[in-house]
Amino acid sequence: MSPISTGADWDFELLERYDTAIAEVAAEYGLDTYPNQIEIITSEQMIDAYATSGLPVGYPHWSYGKEFIRNEQAYRRGMQGLAYEIVINSNPCIAYLMEENTVTTQALVIAHASYGHNSFFKGNHLFRQWTAADAILDYLVFARRYVMECEERHGATAVEEVIDACHALMPHGVDRYRRPAALSYKAEAARLAQREAYKESQFNDLWRTLPEGAAGQAATAAKKSFPADPQENILYFVEKYSPKLEPWQRELVRIVRKLAQYFYPQAQTKVMNEGWATFWHYTILNRLHEKGLVDDGFMLEFLKSHTNVIAQPGFDSKAYSGINPYALGFSMFRDLRRICENPDAEDREWFPELAGSDWRVTLDFAMRNFKDESFIAQYLSPRLMRDFHLFAVADHVSEDTLRVDSIHDERGYRRVRKLLATQHAQELRVPDVQVVRYDRDGDRSLTLRHIRRRGRPLHDAASEVVLHLRRLWGFPVRLETWEDDIRVGDVVECAA
């Protein structure tokens, strides 16, 4: 077959032809995707999109302005390139392509975003469980409208204060064990109206003064400690129980909480998601080349961008900025395929049930059922650890130097793998802070407890976060630190 195109320029018709070819290959490999929507944008629009974490609609807030200015500045000075694409987990799956890209890059991006990421969004259990791809755009429209209405009614400063406080608590605004109901604009608006109407209809000032019976007093005693169990979703607790919030403020808390929940799976699957998309653009474009649909020039250009994306500088290099999720994820999926197709003795020992299995089934299973932490714990092979020269360093307060804990050798493989997996665990990135007590019958103060593990303290910004929470809560807030059931450290307290 003759190549689809030569040269660097692209037009819409060409994009469609590439998409058709890529879709064909993706179907060959059995990728299951949402329908695609591809939008062409300029670099300025890309910077715009950056500022709102890629969401096409967002409520106005100064922090997005700050993010925008930061990106624009960095881009103008050439300190930072722009991503070739942004992809949104929605149905249809929206991918933004920059107009400056060459036709090769566009094809790469279509394969990467519209087939790689897209199938991941549709298949991975975390996304299936936590995000409603059908409803997210609707909900964003609702959120934006609602925030702007509030600004009109209550003033931009008042709204900003609430949203600032919510943003500070955003990492602590996610449910980890319950599936939220799907949201849509209409349902949300109707529910809101109903909720307010009910509250109004139930309000009766008289009931306040009724004396409590014996049963009531007993109930009060039982309620002494509230909530019965510690609550990890602080924003949810605030939304439900804050004694002072106005209904509209509650709704703002809810909106930020929903957004936090929407991003929750993304943070936990960075390595897998990027790895999966990179693996597929690599596989699909190579297949196109095999079929003769793209020429060698195309492949050279593609491989250049591809190698840039999956570069992993060493820890002592100037370019080092953490483990590159693209590099790690791509290598793991490729390695997995290798283990299935040509396993060696080591692979047979480490992955007896994978060696020699159908790679498509194995990869599909891995993509669907894991998150970064478990994916690494399960599939990182000794060979990859050697390739990456991974080693673990221990930083303990009791020792005055760092100690190399284990390296990529026979004794260290399992330990390094376990540590790398833990490093990608969401639970270890966000400190464990929970609501333990709401003094409903006393001064209405709220007590948070930070469960410290292995002596790792909160950083100084904690006091500011408590201040923000105080603003939301309306009554005193205190933050205690506990380790091994003993209270340690200072109590951060914000009285009035």
Next chain:
Amino acid sequence: MLHLIDRRPNGRGKSAVNRERFLRRYKAQIESAVKKMVGERRLSDMEQGGEVRVPKRDISEPSFGFGRGGDREFVLPGNREYVAGDRIPRPEGSGGGGRGNQGGEGGSEDDFVFSLSREEFMQIFFDDLELPNLARTEMGHTERKKSVRAGYSKSGVPSNLSVIRTLRQSLARRIALSGGIAREAELVEAEFAVAVAAGHATRAAELHGQLDRLHRRRNRLPFLDEVDLRYRNRVWKPEPIARAVMFCLMDVSASMDEDKKDLAKRFFTLLYLFLTRKYGEVDLIFIRHTDDAEEVDEDTFFHNTRSGGTVVYSALELADTIRAERFASGWNVYAAQASDGDAFGADPARSARFLREKLLPATRYYTYLELAAPDSQDHSSTLWAEYERVAEASANFAMRHATKREEIYPVFRELFKKESQ
């Protein structure tokens, strides 16, 4: 199944509202940065945008995170020589190893730097300033006009179409044109009834046909015809405007050394930018004086050098002459004078008297800026002392000192602060 959309025509600016919010939130910091910049700038760059620094901690968004301390392990790529059990000295400054972006807020405390556009810069620069006592009374020449409603016209652009008027016309036309037909139809119908009653079948058929034709004629009347269209009409009407003239009087005598001249020029540059930006229709008259005064153009005023003795009176007199000749009535007259006040003999007293008696009654606002060497102890020149007495007696006169570059902008702001504040 691909859905391709070209979003490029949508325009950028989606973040403009967020950017503006950011600027508003950090207005105080940005303002002080702008103020600092003014002192450091070269005169010719005064109008440019510029970079603003805001300390990072002021704009941080706090959240619970891990601080330094405690036990932990981390995995790094790129091992070359280490084996298990090796000791590595703790790196300076950071919590441990090159842990990149996971180290929390610890590391760098760089300022957040970003640039303001020229527009934004000037906006902040001249925020809340105005010309005092400006009266908006004059019917100007012809430049300033306002568009006002003036009835309806038969021609116009579609966006000005007045639907109600048009339909009213259409209705009237239809009533008028169908009146004749209706009357005729009535006659024919009556005749038809007679013919039917009399049993003249052919006559009845003929009449029926006639009736039909009439009906068709009526139906052919267009619902809306071009003659019905009515457009809202607008005409341009001249509007009263505020006409103002600013006299800039600068002392360029020998006692004004380079530093003082620089101060004076800075002051007038600010004044010039302020007036040309905020008030499009302000006339500027530049007068510089030594022992005699001359009117010069803007370029000469700011860039040429000249030297000589000092006679303030000459400048005031020239200003008054020009005012009387060209701006006698209908003008808001302003004047700003900058000098080191180093006048001698009878000049200060004479100038002050002239100012009090002739110039001040004719001006809305008069400012005097006295420039002194930074190290001079005693600011009060003879002119200052004389002017002080003028200031006590009149409300539309203000005077200030400036010795350093940084003072120029605050002094300028003080002089032209909005009255309400």
